[in-house]
Amino acid sequence: MAAIAGVLVLAAAVAEAGPLPAFKAQSVELPADAAAFPDGPNVKTVTQNCLACHSADMVLDQPLLARPTWAAEVTKMRNVYKAPISDADAALIVDYLAATHSPP
Amino acid sequence: MSAPSRRSILAQAGSMLALAATPGLAAPGPDFAFPGGNGARPLVKDFPQKGTMVLQRSRPPLLETPFTDFDSGVFTPNEKFFVRWHWAPPSEIEPASFRLKIHGQVEREQSLSLSDLSKFERVEVAAVNQCSGNSRGFFEPRVPGAQWGNGGMGNARWSGVRLRDLLDRAGVKSGAMAARFSGLDQPTVSEGPWFRKSLAVEHARQPEVIIAYAMNGRPLPVLNGYPIRLVVPGWYSTYWIKALSDIELLDAPDDNYWMKTAYLIPDTPRADIKPGQTGVTMVPINRMVPRSFITNLAAGAKLKAGAATIRGLAMGGDCGIAKVEVSADGGRSWSDAKLGRDEGPYSFRQWTAKITMRGSGDATLAVRCTNTKGEAQPDTPNWNPSGFMRNVVEHLPVTVI
Numbered sequence: 001m002a003a004i005a006g007v008l009v010l011a012a013a014v015a016e017a018g019p020l021p022a023f024k025a026q027s028v029e030l031p032a033d034a035a036a037f038p039d040g041p042n043v044k045t046v047t048q049n050c051l052a053c054h055s056a057d058m059v060l061d062q063p064l065l066a067r068p069t070w071a072a073e074v075t076k077m078r079n080v081y082k083a084p085i086s087d088a089d090a091a092l093i094v095d096y097l098a099a100t101h102s103p104p
Numbered sequence: 105m106s107a108p109s110r111r112s113i114l115a116q117a118g119s120m121l122a123l124a125a126t127p128g129l130a131a132p133g134p135d136f137a138f139p140g141g142n143g144a145r146p147l148v149k150d151f152p153q154k155g156t157m158v159l160q161r162s163r164p165p166l167l168e169t170p171f172t173d174f175d176s177g178v179f180t181p182n183e184k185f186f187v188r189w190h191w192a193p194p195s196e197i198e199p200a201s202f203r204l205k206i207h208g209q210v211e212r213e214q215s216l217s218l219s220d221l222s223k224f225e226r227v228e229v230a231a232v233n234q235c236s237g238n239s240r241g242f243f244e245p246r247v248p249g250a251q252w253g254n255g256g257m258g259n260a261r262w263s264g265v266r267l268r269d270l271l272d273r274a275g276v277k278s279g280a281m282a283a284r285f286s287g288l289d290q291p292t293v294s295e296g297p298w299f300r301k302s303l304a305v306e307h308a309r310q311p312e313v314i315i316a317y318a319m320n321g322r323p324l325p326v327l328n329g330y331p332i333r334l335v336v337p338g339w340y341s342t343y344w345i346k347a348l349s350d351i352e353l354l355d356a357p358d359d360n361y362w363m364k365t366a367y368l369i370p371d372t373p374r375a376d377i378k379p380g381q382t383g384v385t386m387v388p389i390n391r392m393v394p395r396s397f398i399t400n401l402a403a404g405a406k407l408k409a410g411a412a413t414i415r416g417l418a419m420g421g422d423c424g425i426a427k428v429e430v431s432a433d434g435g436r437s438w439s440d441a442k443l444g445r446d447e448g449p450y451s452f453r454q455w456t457a458k459i460t461m462r463g464s465g466d467a468t469l470a471v472r473c474t475n476t477k478g479e480a481q482p483d484t485p486n487w488n489p490s491g492f493m494r495n496v497v498e499h500l501p502v503t504v505i
Contacts, residue, residue, distance in 0.1 A: 013337070013448040014312055017228035017263035021323045023199035023218050028152040028326045030195075033162040034130045053292045055162035063140050063246035073248060080361060082295040 035060055040100040042092040049085050049093060053077075062101065070097040133158050134170070136253040137403070138241040143251070153325035155183040160250055164189040165327060169255035174417055175399035178447055178454045179230070180258035182320055187327045188235055188256065190299045194288040194347055199331055202349070204270075204315075208284075209353035211275030218331055221317065224265035224273075229312055230451035231337035232259045232419045233344055236367060236389050240491030245379055247491040254397060254498075259419075259452040262335045264316035268309045270351075276305060280353040283308040284360070285334050288347035301343050301367075302358035303336065312337045312450065315348060337450035338422025340389050340492075342367050363388055368490070375493045376486035392421040393495045394481050396428055396455070396473040405502045407461050414459060417452040420475030421495075424449035427474045432459040434468035434499065435483070441471070449476070461504045472497040 033055040037046050050059065065073075071094045077083040078090060085093070130146030137143050148159040151167060160166035167187035169180060199218050206214040237249050238256035250256070271283070286300040307313065316324070316335045324330040329346030336343040342362075358364070368386040369375035374393070377384055396418035401407075418428045428441040444454035461467060474480040485496040 013229055013450060014266075014314070015228045017226040017318075019226070020218070020222045021318050023202075023317075023323065023331050025199060026197040026326050026330055028193075028195055030152070030163065030165060030193075031148070031150040034146060034148065034159055035162070054164065057159070058161045058166075061142065061145070061160060061251050062248055063138070063142055063241075063251070065246075065248060069248065080297065080365075082291075082293045084293065 040096050042096045045089050045092045046096045049089055053083060064101055064103045066102055067098040070094055130159055136241055139244040140246055143241060151327060153183060154327060158255060164192050166250050168252060169258060171255050178452045179260055179320055182322055182325055185258040185328050186256050189289060191289040191291050193327055197330060202331055204349055206270060206274040206351045209277040209280035209355050211277060214274045221265055224269045226263065227266060227314055228261055228263045229314060229337055230261050230447040231335060232257060232450060232452055233341045234392060236340040236342050236492045239494040242494060243487060243491045247489055249491050260319040262314060262316040263318040264314040266311060267313045267315055268311065271309065276353055279355045280305050281356060282354045282358050284352045284354055284358050285345040285348055286350045287345045288349050297361040300360050300362055301345060302363050303343060338391055340392055342389065369492050370488050374482060374486040375488050377488055379487060389492055393493055394421050394473050394475045394479055395419050395495045396471045397498055398469060398471055398500050401500060401502065403501055406505050407502050409461050409464060409504050412459050412461055413456060414469065415456045416471055418455055418473040419452050420449060424476040425453045425473055426476045428455040429472050430457040430459060431470040432461055435470045464504045467502050467504050469500040469502055470497055
């Protein structure tokens with residue numbers, strides 16, 4: 001009985017649709033990044049590495065995070081997302097994040 | 105599209121540095137008043153096929169719907185629909201050469217053109233599309249991730265074809281366990297994990313799961329998945345693969361990063377645990393939960409003492425809305441709201457209510473809903489380390505004048 005009721009509900013949820021729209025070739029351009037990394041220790045290293053894959057606001061919009069949390073984020077960028085960041089640069093990036101975007 | 109080498113990545117970073125020096129087009133926008141601050145976001149209107157949106161991240165784009173837009177009706181306009189990409193969205197799409205491949209544990213591999221899709225039965229479903237981490241910025245303690253306000257969601261009429269009909273054309277083999285979906289977006293770094301999500305075959309065959317070629321009667325904006333996207337009514341947006349181009353039938357559960365490691369929730373009621381709690385079983389995020397919002401007033405609104413009308417939206421999660429209640433006294437007393445037209449179990453439902461504001465000074469409005477399964481919004485917020493599935497009863501501070 002429950003199964004029958006379920007089918008009726010779904011039948012009501014999915015209705016007949018009109019014809020397909022005309023598909024046109026699409027070419028889109030995204031705007032330039034709206035934000036840059038503010039000054040801080042190693043900002044050049046941060047800019048050179050991090051902006052390869054994402055804009056600065058991805059970092060700047062985060063809550064203030066403790067150094068170990070930032071270190072884990074940088075490790076995730078390297079190990080999971082395969083960001084080609086050297087050990088030396090990774091340490092400099094964590095220093096920047098801890099200095100500019102961590103709780104006092 | 106080939107993934108760039110390290111050299112080209114660094115060259116790109118150099119050019120981004122130059123771009124970053126030019127002033128952006130962003131205008132001041134909302135402050136979400138997140139716990140601990142850092143909730144101010146700019147408004148932008150320079151993303152293709154999008155209107156004015158709250159900028160969460162330029163690249164890959166994360167755009168939030170300004171909350172006042174939810175008051176315009178039960179369906180979210182395409183140009184106002186939120187945007188969320190893990191990798192760079194496709195920049196060029198050629199419909200004539202576009203193909204949707206179905207392969208893996210199937211009897212007959214398929215490579216379907218958009219014209220081929222038009223020959224399947226066409227269906228339509230109204231459904232809410234909500235980011236798993238919608239409202240993450242309100243988590244306390246805060247957690248990393250996209251710091252959404254409440255606008256990482258939208259509702260549309262999705263037109264398309266049933267996934268089931270396509271799977272039948274391919275002939276799913278009896279040993280198939282999961283259908284894995286991916287789209288035209290490619291990792292920025294060649295070894296990075298391609299964004300792929302899976303549904304159990306049984307779920308993939310449910311009649312409400314469709315491949316949409318239109319939202320609200322028009323082609324999807326590129327940033328919302330043109331030319332086709334998967335629509336999984338009742339489930340979080342992570343499964344609604346945009347620019348869907350590949351369906352692979354697997355003979356084992358999907359162990360790719362986006363299913364096995366990312367987008368996991370604690371297997372507890374409301375995905376709720378204590379900060380630091382360990383030893384919790386984690387499972388892939390799945391069905392949505394009920395939520396409701398006031399849309400015709402913003403925090404800090406001034407109301408005259410006496411009668412007032414409030415209005416908003418509610419969603420049941422993976423079923424319809426049974427009841428919406430409102431409170432003019434911070435949740436001490438509740439009265440029923442009047443429900444608007446029923447657009448189906450997966451849609452937003454608009455509601456209106458007459459309330460009476462007493463006295464003068466600070467007051468708190470609240471709204472809560474109960475879905476048709478009897479599941480109500482909780483009075484206390486849930487917490488998990490990824491900031492998923494927030495659905496606490498919403499409170500809105502106002503002033504009576």
